Amino acid sequence: MNKIPMTSLGAEQLREELNYLKSERRPKIIAAIADAREHGDLKENAEYHAAREQQGFCEGRIQEIEAKLSNAQVIDVTKMANNGKVIFGATVNVLNVETDEEFTYRIVGDDEADLKQNLISVNSPIARAFIGKEVDDVALVQTPQGAVEYEIMEVEYI
Structure with a gap:
């Protein structure tokens, strides 16, 4: 795969977002899912489904950033x-x-x-x-x- 040019500032901003998603956002979503599970029936549990959807978006963005960084040619x-x-x-x-x-x-x-x-x-x-x-x-x-x-x-x- 071709390397994608990226400035050092752009790469740093992606690393910061990735760190935030992994260290803050992901744990909060996992806690929200666990909390919603305790409310019982998952079929009609809006909080559970909302948290699962957020989890999907968060994990997708983590994968996207990791892919971009792995293919980046950082130019300073x-x-x-x-x-x-x-x-x-x-x-x-x-x-x-x-x-x-x-x-x-x-x-x-x-x-x-x-x-x-x-x-x-x-x-x-x-x-x-x-x-x-x-x-x-x-x-x-x-x-x-x-x-x-x-x-x-x-x-x-x-």
């Missing part, structure tokens, strides 16, 4: 020499050539992407246009409204 750009190129994990400041608007994006793995926090997926068209570019290069991004030119202003490995 802070430990790399900045050669000025836009790479996975880099933070890039760009200028929309047409509108003169400046944007800052960080290129991250699919699971970490969150446009509200300016975290864009390495597989997004905008990130693909930026990768390999250097300061003063112009990246052409195809959008539904047509091509947009972005000038690379700064590349940081932070």
Whole structure:
């Protein structure tokens, strides 16, 4: 199976969630199931069925996180020499050539992407246009409204 790129921050957040699910969430659900069992007839016991459903979601998420971490290729750009190129994990400041608007994006793995926090997926068209570019290069991004030119202003490995 191919390794999936992930920033060190993204991997750490998944490890923290996994630890929470295993050490806090799972024991609470098990306790809720045991408590609901004591109420007798399981066929009509809503608390029991709700707790079992939560258990299913929790165990599914634990398996999902473990699979992601086992297939992750953790890339920490802070430990790399900045050669000025836009790479996975880099933070890039760009200028929309047409509108003169400046944007800052960080290129991250699919699971970490969150446009509200300016975290864009390495597989997004905008990130693909930026990768390999250097300061003063112009990246052409195809959008539904047509091509947009972005000038690379700064590349940081932070």
